[in-house]
Amino acid sequence: MEQTLAPTTQLPQVHLPRNPGTPLDLDWVARVQANTSAIERRAATLPGRRSVKKDHQAAWLLKAVTCIDLTTLSGDDTVGRVRRLCAKARQPIRADIQQALGVSGIQTGAICVYHDIIETAVAALDGSGIPVAAVSTGFPAGLSPFHLRVAEIEESVKSGAREIDIVISRRHVLTQNWQALYDEMRAFRQACGDAHVKAILATGELGSLRNVGRASLICMMAGADFIKTSTGKESVNATLPVSLVMIRAIRDFFDATGYHVGYKPAGGISKAKDAITYLALMKDELGHRWLQPDLFRFGASSLLNDIERQLEHHVTGAYSASYRHPMG
Numbered sequence: 001m002e003q004t005l006a007p008t009t010q011l012p013q014v015h016l017p018r019n020p021g022t023p024l025d026l027d028w029v030a031r032v033q034a035n036t037s038a039i040e041r042r043a044a045t046l047p048g049r050r051s052v053k054k055d056h057q058a059a060w061l062l063k064a065v066t067c068i069d070l071t072t073l074s075g076d077d078t079v080g081r082v083r084r085l086c087a088k089a090r091q092p093i094r095a096d097i098q099q100a101l102g103v104s105g106i107q108t109g110a111i112c113v114y115h116d117i118i119e120t121a122v123a124a125l126d127g128s129g130i131p132v133a134a135v136s137t138g139f140p141a142g143l144s145p146f147h148l149r150v151a152e153i154e155e156s157v158k159s160g161a162r163e164i165d166i167v168i169s170r171r172h173v174l175t176q177n178w179q180a181l182y183d184e185m186r187a188f189r190q191a192c193g194d195a196h197v198k199a200i201l202a203t204g205e206l207g208s209l210r211n212v213g214r215a216s217l218i219c220m221m222a223g224a225d226f227i228k229t230s231t232g233k234e235s236v237n238a239t240l241p242v243s244l245v246m247i248r249a250i251r252d253f254f255d256a257t258g259y260h261v262g263y264k265p266a267g268g269i270s271k272a273k274d275a276i277t278y279l280a281l282m283k284d285e286l287g288h289r290w291l292q293p294d295l296f297r298f299g300a301s302s303l304l305n306d307i308e309r310q311l312e313h314h315v316t317g318a319y320s321a322s323y324r325h326p327m328g
């Protein structure tokens, strides 16, 4: 049966204290379990659980837009492409579509780029309030010398990045070296200063859902502001089973400490209907507060294109070609 969900684009955003982290608690880490078959069964039901239509669907898609870290992470990124992407971040949905929907001022959550492009993006977004996120620490593999990874964070913050997406050392998880993972993450958090840090787990390379749960918890103990699934460069990126594990780790951490940690699924999310599934999952598992861009982001390079097409269809009744919604 069709269920409807209230539009959620206009909720006020209350400033939350940052997660300062906690001491490493290895007993808690050892208690983390993941029942893979139960998680996969539940994840398989998620896409069919909610069917939102018409105005409700449009409201959810607008909400999704405000939570996108509009991303370009290509070796051939240019200043011109990033400027065009920033213009898109300022006005992600065409003015006539916004007008027909009765909304205005919709912007994406952030722009996400490599270090070299930060200053271009900061200048292009001047006055918009949209933060620049930089991938860092030897993204995507995270295998450069440790001191260079820390220095890279510091340089990106100096260049104006307000959010830093670090990659963890997968080998610390695969060898169960929890102390090393905690110490690394703690150092990255410290290097970020006032910039918020998103910990990319690269879940497709962690071997098991239990490892995903344990790595999530340790990064939160070490002070992560967000935990993020993937770089977009692994062979398996964001999935619903991994999301369930990470979101429940966020809930457990909140229940134990009172601190809100954000969630960023990233990599391979390119369809409007998938965005709605993720938003509904956040609402079901964590509640309304986690639908705000300070606690939820999509890491996505092409999702906005499909959402804008769906919104245009909602308004006009016709689908336009995707080339009419260029990203950058």
Ligand SMILES: O=C[C@H](O)COP(=O)(O)O
Pocket (backbone or CB within 6 Å): 071, 073, 112, 230, 231, 232, 233, 266, 267, 268, 269, 299, 300, 301, 302, 303
């Ligand atoms: O963090 C964001 C991802 O790199 C974007 O991945 P995507 O190009 O598959 O959307």
